[in-house]
Amino acid sequence: MNTTIERINALDVLLFDVCDNLQLTETQHGKAEDRYKAIARVISAANSPFSLWDSTVYSQGSMRLRTTVKPISTPHDLDVVCEFDVSHLSVNPMDLLDDMFDLFEDHGVYGGMVSKKNRCIRIEYKDEFWLDLLPACRDDQNGGTRIQVPDRQVGYWKPSDPVAYAEWFKKSSRRIVVKFSDSRREIIAGDSELEPLPALQATEEKTMLQLIVQLLKRWRDLHYADSNYPPISIVLTTLAADLYSGEQSISDALMEVLNGIVRRLDWSHAQGHRLKVPNPVHWEEDFSERWDSNQRAYFAFDEGVRNFAKVWREICNSQNNPASLTKSLFGGVIDDAVLRETRALQQQRTKSLLGIAPSGQIVPVTSAITPMIRNTNHGKR
Amino acid sequence: MANANLRQRRQQLSLGQQIGRMSSKHAQLKLTLKRNKVAWTGDWWPHSLSDTYLIRVSYNLGGRPQIAILKPHLRLAEGKTKLPHTYTGGQADICVHRPEEWNPGLYICDTIMPWISQWLRFYEVWQQTGSWEGEGTHPDKESHRRKELAPGQE
Numbered sequence: 001m002n003t004t005i006e007r008i009n010a011l012d013v014l015l016f017d018v019c020d021n022l023q024l025t026e027t028q029h030g031k032a033e034d035r036y037k038a039i040a041r042v043i044s045a046a047n048s049p050f051s052l053w054d055s056t057v058y059s060q061g062s063m064r065l066r067t068t069v070k071p072i073s074t075p076h077d078l079d080v081v082c083e084f085d086v087s088h089l090s091v092n093p094m095d096l097l098d099d100m101f102d103l104f105e106d107h108g109v110y111g112g113m114v115s116k117k118n119r120c121i122r123i124e125y126k127d128e129f130w131l132d133l134l135p136a137c138r139d140d141q142n143g144g145t146r147i148q149v150p151d152r153q154v155g156y157w158k159p160s161d162p163v164a165y166a167e168w169f170k171k172s173s174r175r176i177v178v179k180f181s182d183s184r185r186e187i188i189a190g191d192s193e194l195e196p197l198p199a200l201q202a203t204e205e206k207t208m209l210q211l212i213v214q215l216l217k218r219w220r221d222l223h224y225a226d227s228n229y230p231p232i233s234i235v236l237t238t239l240a241a242d243l244y245s246g247e248q249s250i251s252d253a254l255m256e257v258l259n260g261i262v263r264r265l266d267w268s269h270a271q272g273h274r275l276k277v278p279n280p281v282h283w284e285e286d287f288s289e290r291w292d293s294n295q296r297a298y299f300a301f302d303e304g305v306r307n308f309a310k311v312w313r314e315i316c317n318s319q320n321n322p323a324s325l326t327k328s329l330f331g332g333v334i335d336d337a338v339l340r341e342t343r344a345l346q347q348q349r350t351k352s353l354l355g356i357a358p359s360g361q362i363v364p365v366t367s368a369i370t371p372m373i374r375n376t377n378h379g380k381r
Numbered sequence: 382m383a384n385a386n387l388r389q390r391r392q393q394l395s396l397g398q399q400i401g402r403m404s405s406k407h408a409q410l411k412l413t414l415k416r417n418k419v420a421w422t423g424d425w426w427p428h429s430l431s432d433t434y435l436i437r438v439s440y441n442l443g444g445r446p447q448i449a450i451l452k453p454h455l456r457l458a459e460g461k462t463k464l465p466h467t468y469t470g471g472q473a474d475i476c477v478h479r480p481e482e483w484n485p486g487l488y489i490c491d492t493i494m495p496w497i498s499q500w501l502r503f504y505e506v507w508q509q510t511g512s513w514e515g516e517g518t519h520p521d522k523e524s525h526r527r528k529e530l531a532p533g534q535e
Contacts, residue, residue, distance in 0.1 A: 010429035321432045323509045335510045342506045342514040349499065356495045358407055360425040362502060369406050372495040375478040377466040377503070377515045 006361070008316065011251040016178065017337035018330055019206070019214045024068045024076060028128055032063065035131060036080045039123070042107060043082055049099050054085040060134070060162035062233065065169050066206065067213040072221050072331065076129035079120070081136050081162060083147055088137035093150030093157050097121070100135045118152045136160065146282075164281040172241035173207035178250070208253050212240050215254055215330070222331045223304050229297030231304075234287045235277045239264075242280065251316055258309035265302055274298055350374070391486030396442055403490045410438075417442040422451070427498035431505055438493060443485050446493050448500075449473045455504065458511040465513050466500065475500055 024032065040057040043050050061079035062068045068076055082100075084091075101121045104110040115122045117132060124130040136147040137157075145163040150156075216236040224230030243260035247253035261275075268275045274292075279285035291298040311329060315322045327334045345362070348354050355368020365371050396419050400412060403421055410423035420439040427434070435452040450472040455464055468474040477496035503515040 006429045014430065319426065319433060321505055322430055323505070327509075338506055339510055339512060339514065342503070345502070346514055346516075354495075356498050358409070360407070360427050360494070360498045361431075362428050362495075362498050370491055370495055372499065373492060375482050375492075375496045375499075375516075377477060377500060377513075 004317075006363075007319070008249055008251045011316065011322070012249055013341060014326070014334070014337050015215060015250045015254070016211065017340050018218070018333050019211045021333050021336050021340075022069045022214055022218055023066070024063070024070075024129075028076070029063075032059075032076075032078055032129060032131070035125070039080065039131070039133060040082070042103065042110070043100075048103055050084065050103070056083045056085070057081070058083070058163075060166070062217075064162065064166050065210065065213070065237065067210050067217065067237065069214050069217040069221065072225060075125075075127070077132065078129055079132045079134065081134045081147070081149075083136045083138070086137055087140045088148035088157050089140065091137050093148075094152070094155060096135050096137070097150045097152065100133065104133075116152075119149050119158070134160075159282065159285065161279075161281050165279070168280050169209070169237070169241050172244060173209040174244070174246040178206050178208055178211060208247065208250060209241055209244050211250050212244060212253050212257055213237050215250075216240055216257070218330050218333070219308055222329070223308075224300065227297070227300060229290070229294050229300070231297075231301045232287070232290070238277050238280060238287055251312075255309070255312055255316060258305065258312055261305050262309050265305070275302075391484075393443060393485040394488065396440075399440065399489055402488050403494075406490050407494065425497060425501070427501040428505070431502060434501060436497060438489065438497070440489060445480075445483070446489050448475050448477060448493065448497055450475060450501070456508055458508050460511065464504070465507060466515075 036057055036059070040055070042048065043055055043057070045051060058064070058081055059079065060081050063078045063080075068078070070076060097116070097119075101114060101116050104114045104121060104123065105112075110123060113123050113125070115124070120132040120134040122130055122132050134149050136149045139146040139148045139159060142159065144161070146159060146161045148157040149160050151158040213236065217233055220230050220233075220236060239261055240257050243257045243264075244253060245256065247256050265275050275288065275298075276286055277288040279287055291301075308329065311325055315325050323334070323338070345354070348364075349372060352371065352373070353365050354362055355365040355371040357363050357367070358369055362372070396414070396417065400414070400419060403410065404412065407421070407423070410421040413420040413422065418439065418441050420437055422437040423435070425434045425436045426432075432453065434450055437449045437451055439447045439449070449470075455472045457464065464471050464475075466476050468476055475497075477493065477500045483492055499515060503513055507513045
């Protein structure tokens with residue numbers, strides 16, 4: 001039995017459980033959709049200042065990419081775009097933001113739940129999440145799916161293209177889909193164009209890239225919890241999607257992405273400048289521009305991601321219990337994943353599906369030299 | 382049913398039989414033999430995400446196999462004061478089965494050794510989370526205590 005492959009497989013299952021625990025549940029996702037549909041109705045209602053404009057409301061960011069990660073101490077933060085079918089050149093951007101704020105602040109349901117942000121208004125619900133609503137207008141100059149959104153800091157419009165970005169992200173996933181068989185506790189990676197095996201149809205499906213982005217974001221939330229300038233999600237997401245090349249193991253894919261970021265940092269520094277993360281669908285935009293005005297944040301990212309790569313390499317290559325190291329990277333969510341995995345192990349044991357290898361390693365009974373018969377641990381708990 | 386049959390009291394196995402089967406499956410365990418007593422010592426890696434442990438299984442013919450975790454020192458879970466599922470010797474004498482679940486007619490290799498793997502994995506998870514996820518019983522029940530005080534007499 002190849003112990004390295006066995007360990008990587010076990011780490012993959014652990015990481016999958018971590019991601020599963022971090023994302024929006026189907027119920028939460030449904031509730032979020034209901035809420036932004038309700039928002040759309042408010043915007044298009046007869047008494048709305050926008051009632052004469054056609055509008056489309058759609059998700060962007062992590063909700064669109066399905067890479068949501070439950071923040072450590074705050075609710076889920078979901079981004080919703082309200083795109084008006086009107087040229088930005090005929091609209092004052094600051095008036096658009098203020099009118100949107102007033103519409104919801106004066107509304108019987110949303111009054112008191114709304115606050116102003118740089119490019120959006122935030123609606124804070126009392127339960128699991130808040131919604132950031134970005135008003136946007138059609139970009140006739142550039143066309144396509146491109147939009148323009150108001151930006152308070154610059155007092156003008158900023159270009160954006162969440163639809164094109166999401167398409168790029170989807171293509172970057174190389175269509176490697178992770179299917180998880182709960183009964184067999186194993187990860188199956190495959191091409192999404194293939195029909196799933198009937199037995200696996202009910203299992204969770206995500207692309208490998210979505211899982212990697214979730215892990216990077218979780219690490220960010222923990223590692224930079226006390227920092228005012230953590231690396232932003234779009235930077236981590238873009239780097240991961242750009243560097244991922246189709247690895248079919250979560251652990252290996254994470255290592256590939258981390259090594260790739262470190263290599264890009266080294267290359268950039270050798271060229272005498274910082275790492276740049278351009279928008280892949282509009283190259284003139286630098287997602288990482290805020291590092292220009294905050295070198296300390298850049299150095300913190302540089303140091304943090306190098307350490308992440310080092311620790312993850314150690315976890316993958318050692319034959320030690322990775323509990324404390326994985327916890328240092330992803331926090332208490334690791335404990336939940338370990339418990340879930342152990343309960344599944346216990347279920348397999350009660351069904352006589354386990355045995356051991358010569359080394360003592362617990363393995364499926366089909367590859368064991370000794371099957372494990374039932375027993376009862378005796379003694380004080 | 383297979384498990385139940387396996388547990389039925391059979392004729393006591395000889396030390397030779399126990400030794401032969403153990404060495405055929407776990408060659409990494411070093412054997413020490415003294416008259417009617419045998420001990421196997423060596424590395425044990427219970428799970429893909431586990432530490433490697435140095436263990437010793439000692440067996441007096443007809444008695445209860447005694448399992449010691451020699452290295453590393455087992456740590457307690459946060460807020461706990463005692464290792465669970467051990468005899469009074471702590472990690473020098475862990476308890477992996479109820480008295481009626483093992484008898485000298487069973488191969489140590491086929492019963493005790495897989496149970497050690499399982500005990501160690503459950504210990505690791507307990508140490509990390511404070512929750513023992515394996516099945517277990519409480520020795521303060523009179524029936525258990527009596528049997529526990531007389532190991533090898535069942």
